[in-house]
Amino acid sequence: MEQRGASRDGVSSPGPILADARWLAAIDDAYGARSKRLSLAGVEIPGYVVRDLRGRRAFHALPDTLPDADAALLAEAGAALRAAGFAEAWIDVGRRGAEFGSRERVRISPILDLTPGADAIWRGFRDKVRNTVRKAEKSGFSVSDDPQALDAFHALYARAMDEKGVAIRSKDFFRAILARFGDQATLYTPRENGELRGGVLIVRNARQAAYPYGAADEAGKRGGATSLLLWHAIRDLCARGIESLDLGPSSPGGGTFRFKTHLGAVPLERRYVDVLAPARAPGPGAATPSAPKIGRLERTVGALPRALRIPVRTLLGRFGRIL
Numbered sequence: 001m002e003q004r005g006a007s008r009d010g011v012s013s014p015g016p017i018l019a020d021a022r023w024l025a026a027i028d029d030a031y032g033a034r035s036k037r038l039s040l041a042g043v044e045i046p047g048y049v050v051r052d053l054r055g056r057r058a059f060h061a062l063p064d065t066l067p068d069a070d071a072a073l074l075a076e077a078g079a080a081l082r083a084a085g086f087a088e089a090w091i092d093v094g095r096r097g098a099e100f101g102s103r104e105r106v107r108i109s110p111i112l113d114l115t116p117g118a119d120a121i122w123r124g125f126r127d128k129v130r131n132t133v134r135k136a137e138k139s140g141f142s143v144s145d146d147p148q149a150l151d152a153f154h155a156l157y158a159r160a161m162d163e164k165g166v167a168i169r170s171k172d173f174f175r176a177i178l179a180r181f182g183d184q185a186t187l188y189t190p191r192e193n194g195e196l197r198g199g200v201l202i203v204r205n206a207r208q209a210a211y212p213y214g215a216a217d218e219a220g221k222r223g224g225a226t227s228l229l230l231w232h233a234i235r236d237l238c239a240r241g242i243e244s245l246d247l248g249p250s251s252p253g254g255g256t257f258r259f260k261t262h263l264g265a266v267p268l269e270r271r272y273v274d275v276l277a278p279a280r281a282p283g284p285g286a287a288t289p290s291a292p293k294i295g296r297l298e299r300t301v302g303a304l305p306r307a308l309r310i311p312v313r314t315l316l317g318r319f320g321r322i323l
Contacts, residue, residue: 016064017208018246022180023062023323024048029176031318040076045091053297053319056087060321063270069093074100078275090272090321102273103280107249110257110265114209114245118238122231126262129227136228141190141197143232147178149189153199153215158310160215165298167317168310169213177203177212186236188229192219200229202237202245209237210246212323230263 024035027048036059038045047061059081066073074091081089093100114121122130154171161168178185181203189199198216202209211233216225237245247265250257261267301312 017205017210018063019065020205021046026173026176026180027322030170030173038077038080040073045077050320050322057085058088059086061091063092066091067094071100074275082276086276089275091275092270092272095269095271100273101279102275103277104271104273107270108252108267109249110247110260111268112245112247112263112265114238115243118235121234121264124264129262132224132227133231136224139223141192141223141225141228143188143190145186145188147187149187149196150174152196153187153189156196156217157215162306162310162313165302168313169317170314188232190225190229198225200226200233202233204242207243209242211248
């Protein structure tokens with residue numbers, strides 16, 4: 001069995017974009033030495049190590065690196081990581097999961113097929129998407145791919161993530177992605193009367209592309225900035241012969257998920273199993289899971305003024321899953 005992805009030196013390979021070794025190099029650049037390659041009999045699983053707020057270590061394999069996992073291999077991985085003192089170890093096993101008897105998480109990412117070409121993709125957009133792009137074009141947004149916009153974009157992105165109440169990835173991480181992927185990473189940004197209104201980061205290799213991060217302020221949202229930027233990215237990727245664009249995980253039923261599917265993207269389910277924890281069987285009379293409750297930490301952070309919230313959320317971005 002062979003690992004799918006990039007080579008050890010971080011040079012792009014024809015493998016899946018999310019398994020590209022340059023992600024690990026960027027994590028190491030921004031957050032310190034985190035990358036770890038789990039070497040087993042006949043296969044190498046690339047990933048990174050994080051700690052939770054209690055100091056426990058967790059291993060996260062890069063997505064799309066182990067599509068042909070079997071129970072014996074996962075058991076071997078679990079034994080090696082348990083012996084190394086890990087508390088959790090999450091490995092992407094594709095669309096399978098329950099058959100391994102481990103605790104699992106499901107992430108669903110809409111994938112846009114780029115092989116038909118830009119004109120066919122445009123015709124495949126829902127009417128609402130096409131109208132939003134036309135509206136943004138008429139509103140006077142000027143689109144740039146100048147990486148010098150990173151500072152302004154990251155400030156906008158941090159405010160947007162703060163409003164959502166989620167961890168913020170550091171500016172150093174974004175800078176490392178741009179540096180490691182080089183001309184295969186593009187930050188598209190729109191300006192309106194000189195004011196930056198959003199941004200979309202696209203990374204690619206020889207065949208695939210991914211949209212890992214993006215944000216827009218209220219004026220950008222009203223003006224359709226993200227739709228316009230993605231249309232620019234799609235045209236550029238099609239011109240380069242890129243075959244697919246992973247639009248990133250979204251919750252089915254949510255507005256972001258609907259927007260991505262309205263572009264013509266097809267949902268792809270990835271299942272991650274924790275090879276150190278067995279699945280929990282629901283007890284008799286178990287209630288239907290409810291929406292997650294806001295924890296004590298989030299209540300505490302949310303009560304801070306924004307000037308303090310953003311640095312705290314950026315610090316929290318060092319803990320838990322990064323990609």
